[in-house]
Amino acid sequence: MSSLNPSLAQVVSIAGTDPSGGAGIQADIKTISATGSYAASIITILVAQNTQSVTAIQEIPLDFIQQQIDAVFTDLSITAVKLGMLYHENIIQLVSRNLKKYQPPYVVLDPVMISQTGHTLLKPQ
Numbered sequence: 001m002s003s004l005n006p007s008l009a010q011v012v013s014i015a016g017t018d019p020s021g022g023a024g025i026q027a028d029i030k031t032i033s034a035t036g037s038y039a040a041s042i043i044t045i046l047v048a049q050n051t052q053s054v055t056a057i058q059e060i061p062l063d064f065i066q067q068q069i070d071a072v073f074t075d076l077s078i079t080a081v082k083l084g085m086l087y088h089e090n091i092i093q094l095v096s097r098n099l100k101k102y103q104p105p106y107v108v109l110d111p112v113m114i115s116q117t118g119h120t121l122l123k124p125q
Helices: 024-034 064-075 089-102
Strands: 010-016 038-049 054-058 077-083 107-110
Touching: 010 064, 024 038, 038 064, 038 089, 054 107, 064 089, 077 089
Parallel strands: 010 038, 010 077, 077 107
Antiparallel strands: 038 054
C-alpha cells in the first residue's frame, strides 16, 4: 500500500479528460486538491476540446481502463470515488463491477451526458 499519510482522504476521479481544464479529470483534480485531499485519476476517454467545442473523442481500451483501476485501488486507500464521463455502456459496466469489487466507502455520481457546447458525451444506449 501507499506511503501516503493514512489520515489524508484519498479520492479518485473516474472520468474523461478536458485539455482546457474546465471539466473532466483536470477539473476534478483541482477540486479534490482544494479540499485538502489526495487526488488520483482513472481516465476513461480522451476528449479533444477547448472552451468553444469538443472536436474529437478517442476511446481507451477497456483492458487499459481496468489496469488503471487495479493500479489505483491496490495501492491507495480510496476514501471516495467521483464518477464523471463514462461514455458508453461497456465502460459503465466495467466501472460498476470494480466498485462492487473494491467497495469504496463513498461514490459520487456526476454523469456527463452533453458538453456545454452541445456535444454528446454519453452514447444513447
